[in-house]
Amino acid sequence: MKGTDDALLGIEVTPEPDGGYRLDWGPAFARGPVDVHAGSAPDALALAVRGAAPGVRVPVAAGTRPFFRLERADGTSLTVAERDVPLEGGINFRDLGGYATLDGRRVRWGRLFRSGHLSHLSAAGVARFATLGIATVCDFRMAEERAAEAFELPGAPALEVLGMTPGIGDRFFFHRLFEASDDPAPVLAAMHDLMADMAINAAPRLQRLFDLLLEAPPGAFLLNCSAGKERTGIAAALVLTALGVPRATVLHDFMLSKRYFPVEAEIPRVLTKYGVQEASAAKLAVVMPLLETHESYLQSAFAAIEARHGSIEAMLGAVYGLGEDELARLRDNYTK
DSSP states (O other): OOTTOOGGGGOEEEEOTTSOEEEEOOTTTOSSOEEEEEEEETTEEEEEEEEEOTTEEEOOOTTOOOEEEEEOTTSOEEEEEOSBOOOTTOSSOEEOTTOBOTTSOBBOTTSEEEESOOTTOOHHHHHHHHTTOEEEEEEOOOHHHHHHTOOOOTTOOEEEEOOOOSSSSSTTHHHHHHHHOSOHHHHHHHHHHHHHHHHHHTHHHHHHHHHHHHHOOSSEEEEEOSSSSSHHHHHHHHHHHHTTOOHHHHHHHHHTHHHHSOHHHHHHHHHHHTTOOOOOHHHHHHHHHHHSOOHHHHHHHHHHHHHHHSSHHHHHHHTTOOOHHHHHHHHHHHBO
């Protein structure tokens, strides 16, 4: 597989108002009829629709997170699910499952999640979270952020605080930048610098993440920060790369924050967090690069790593100690 040839990236799983789901796919996956299997676990699916065409609607049991296996006439199949996990009040909560790896495996569904803050979870959102089996939360927020965006999660998952400063040098970096100018250009440049800086300097925090992933405790992992975009984005990109997911797919996953991060709803929180006293059009424009998602952000992180280490894979070995044996263990734990 090369580029984004993974047919899974062209499959859409969309909830319907009646509680069912609509499934769409293109010719990259199948040109003829497809059998659809459905169920509440990736490995426990039963035939739901035989000989389906794109746009098929599949009923599912209420209160469950459904998974679907699309099976072509030649017997080859793909297991898919809604990428955005619908937690009421959640921010940018996504499953990293399903992505194809260079060695022909796929990331397991329901084992690795990523998200922004969870401080607005409703009772229904908390109840849905409890069904995901998340046993470990790796939280990249600083103490001040955790206090402002506090939440308690059901099931008492183990909390690993791997704080990464949301700025270059100190947490007031963007405060100063927003106060100094109404020009968004320096902020856009700073976002690229921030991603490069975090990619190089986050090693002590992310080392613990890889240690935990190698230990393979029971249950699922959640990578979490305030927006679920930059700090979580770098962590997710490194984890997916370690699992053998190709660069184009890693970038695809990063860019899903453009679709799932609720920019307008998050503006008040970001203005408060960075001490912006007015919500004028000029100030909103200068803050916007922090709220937006650009592929060049992650590309800046990759470029910094490659300038320092030659490749992402070389960094995984030199900095995180992920040799052939460790990578094989990771892939056995989180891909199949």
